[in-house]
Amino acid sequence: MIAVDTNLLVYAHRRDSEWNTAARSALSDLAEGRRAWAIPWPCVHEFVAIVTHPKIYQPPSTIAEAIDQVEAWLESPGLLLLAEADGYWPRLRALAEGGRVRGPMIHDARVAALCRLHGVRELWTADRDFGRFPELRCRNVLLR
Numbered sequence: 001m002i003a004v005d006t007n008l009l010v011y012a013h014r015r016d017s018e019w020n021t022a023a024r025s026a027l028s029d030l031a032e033g034r035r036a037w038a039i040p041w042p043c044v045h046e047f048v049a050i051v052t053h054p055k056i057y058q059p060p061s062t063i064a065e066a067i068d069q070v071e072a073w074l075e076s077p078g079l080l081l082l083a084e085a086d087g088y089w090p091r092l093r094a095l096a097e098g099g100r101v102r103g104p105m106i107h108d109a110r111v112a113a114l115c116r117l118h119g120v121r122e123l124w125t126a127d128r129d130f131g132r133f134p135e136l137r138c139r140n141v142l143l144r
Helices: 006-013 020-032 041-051 063-074 088-098 103-117 128-132
Strands: 002-004 037-040 079-082 122-124
Touching: 002 020, 002 103, 006 020, 006 041, 006 063, 037 041, 037 103, 041 063, 041 079, 041 103, 063 079, 079 103, 088 103, 103 122, 103 128
Parallel strands: 002 037, 002 122, 037 079
Antiparallel strands: none
């Protein structure tokens, strides 16, 4: 299963992003495909926070636009939302310790732990910080 990180969600949503076309295409392939794919819940939360933030985007997306986008993704029959479950804490702890995580890096460790917990084989992301978690294969689909 493939999971998608926040940055691809943001780029696919924001038409003013230089990566919009590539990100939209990648997400469309997943959403319209027959295979299961995933978004970790923390990435959904972060997506809404980023696209509606007035210091990041001028103008920012409205909360209604952000919610509509999330609901459009939720309509994909193959989408799974990744949440904490039994076994999550030991994975997060191991990734945090092994990756020497501190401060805001815990968000990436959380995403990586959720992915590993749910059997994700690959995370699509443009964030190089996930390299600190070799247990999770990452791919930047924007660089085709």
